[in-house]
Amino acid sequence: MNNPIPYGRQNITEEDIEAVVSTLKSDYLTQGPKIDEFEEAFAAYVGSKYAVAVSNGTAALHLCALALKVQPGDKVITTPITFAASANCVRYCGGEVVFADIDPETYLLDIDKVRQLLENAPKGSYKGIIPVDFAGRAIDLEAFRKLADEFGLWIIEDACHAPGGYFHDSKKEKQFCGNGKFADLAIFSFHPVKHLASGEGGMVTTNDQELYEKLLQLRTHGIVKDEKRYKNTPSFANGLEKSQYSILDTQDYPQWYMEMQELGYNYRLTDFQAALGSSQLKRADDGLEKRRAIASRYQEAFENKNFIKGQSGVIEGHAYHLYVIEVEDRLGLYNCLREHKIFTQIHYIPCHLMPYYQDLGWREGDLPVAEQYYKNCISLPMFPTLRNEELDFVIDCVKNFYQR
Numbered sequence: 001m002n003n004p005i006p007y008g009r010q011n012i013t014e015e016d017i018e019a020v021v022s023t024l025k026s027d028y029l030t031q032g033p034k035i036d037e038f039e040e041a042f043a044a045y046v047g048s049k050y051a052v053a054v055s056n057g058t059a060a061l062h063l064c065a066l067a068l069k070v071q072p073g074d075k076v077i078t079t080p081i082t083f084a085a086s087a088n089c090v091r092y093c094g095g096e097v098v099f100a101d102i103d104p105e106t107y108l109l110d111i112d113k114v115r116q117l118l119e120n121a122p123k124g125s126y127k128g129i130i131p132v133d134f135a136g137r138a139i140d141l142e143a144f145r146k147l148a149d150e151f152g153l154w155i156i157e158d159a160c161h162a163p164g165g166y167f168h169d170s171k172k173e174k175q176f177c178g179n180g181k182f183a184d185l186a187i188f189s190f191h192p193v194k195h196l197a198s199g200e201g202g203m204v205t206t207n208d209q210e211l212y213e214k215l216l217q218l219r220t221h222g223i224v225k226d227e228k229r230y231k232n233t234p235s236f237a238n239g240l241e242k243s244q245y246s247i248l249d250t251q252d253y254p255q256w257y258m259e260m261q262e263l264g265y266n267y268r269l270t271d272f273q274a275a276l277g278s279s280q281l282k283r284a285d286d287g288l289e290k291r292r293a294i295a296s297r298y299q300e301a302f303e304n305k306n307f308i309k310g311q312s313g314v315i316e317g318h319a320y321h322l323y324v325i326e327v328e329d330r331l332g333l334y335n336c337l338r339e340h341k342i343f344t345q346i347h348y349i350p351c352h353l354m355p356y357y358q359d360l361g362w363r364e365g366d367l368p369v370a371e372q373y374y375k376n377c378i379s380l381p382m383f384p385t386l387r388n389e390e391l392d393f394v395i396d397c398v399k400n401f402y403q404r
């Protein structure tokens with residue numbers, strides 16, 4: 001009998017362990033040099049100017065929503081076929097989530113549905129769009145940018161599934177997920193099922209310096225430690241007598257001085273997690289290659305099979321966090337694979353049908369394409385250390401189930 005085969009699995013090498021251990025022996029457990037190293041290497045990897053490491057992908061989303069000043073009542077559009085955090089970040093700020101349906105071919109947020117929503121609402125009611133590079137397929141952000149500009153919206157790209165993914169823009173140039181060219185902000189997660197693991201961890205990338213500085217501040221309690229940006233002016237600058245000086249200053253700002261200027265959070269990543277992330281990043285391209293090879297095998301094995309109603313396929317630039325197939329009798333297949341210790345997963349139960357969002361008024365029938373997709377979808381094992389024998393076993397089990 002085979003070992004259990006999950007749908008995704010992290011890969012920790014001796015080199016990773018060494019990187020963590022050496023950080024544990026260093027002077028910094030958090031807020032040290034490993035954070036800067038990881039941020040620089042990650043920004044270089046995705047092609048963005050700036051990167052901000054945070055405690056997880058959900059914190060990354062929350063910081064983005066805060067930096068873009070989502071207010072109670074602001075409407076933001078996202079896809080229902082995503083992890084709930086993509087939508088929840090809007091709710092953290094009191095905004096309203098509006099789900100738009102997906103494209104049945106790409107499984108990504110359907111730009112035509114988004115346009116319909118925008119055109120049918122009074123101008124200014126929507127503030128932003130959160131497209132997701134679902135399963136690792138890069139969404140055409142150039143098209144979304146055009147649409148967003150038409151309506152004055154911002155874009156947060158949820159690129160958790162797609163480090164290393166890209167699409168070709170209208171000039172046939174590769175645009176990597178999270179490169180900051182079209183989205184205002186992009187976010188990644190380093191949860192163990194994702195491409196890179198740091199235990200928990202996340203990253204925001206951007207090309208916008210102002211947003212970058214805002215994110216740094218919000219990541220650490222809203223605290224500023226930069227004389228040029230202080231809000232309390234020293235008393236002498238206001239022409240006061242020494243006896244009238246505020247207790248906050250003497251002659252000048254003392255060394256210990258800092259200001260909490262807005263309500264921030266502690267969303268920092270630790271240095272040993274950053275060391276693990278950096279170490280994993282060195283193997284990112286190898287992992288991507290392996291994922292793409294696995295996708296090719298699935299595609300070939302299931303091409304022209306009548307039990308397959310749709311599949312992720314072989315798409316250039318796809319980062320293959322997931323390999324999704326759509327099948328008949330999905331529950332039967334899921335249970336049969338479980339009996340063979342192949343633990344597949346369903347991505348995702350449509351977000352709008354979660355009780356929390358149903359309480360906000362969403363109902364079955366609201367997003368028919370996403371709901372139809374959900375009935376048939378199943379994510380097959382997809383991770384770089386999946387061995388060829390295991391892959392063959394998965395493929396055989398799927399085929400045998402339908403050929404009984």
Ligand SMILES: *Cc1c(COP(=O)(O)O)cnc(C)c1O
Pocket residue numbers: 056057058059082083085086132158160161188189190191200201202
């Ligand atoms: C994993 C994931 C998140 C959240 O990341 P965490 O690090 O688990 O908080 C957000 N969006 C998507 C699409 C994800 O897959």
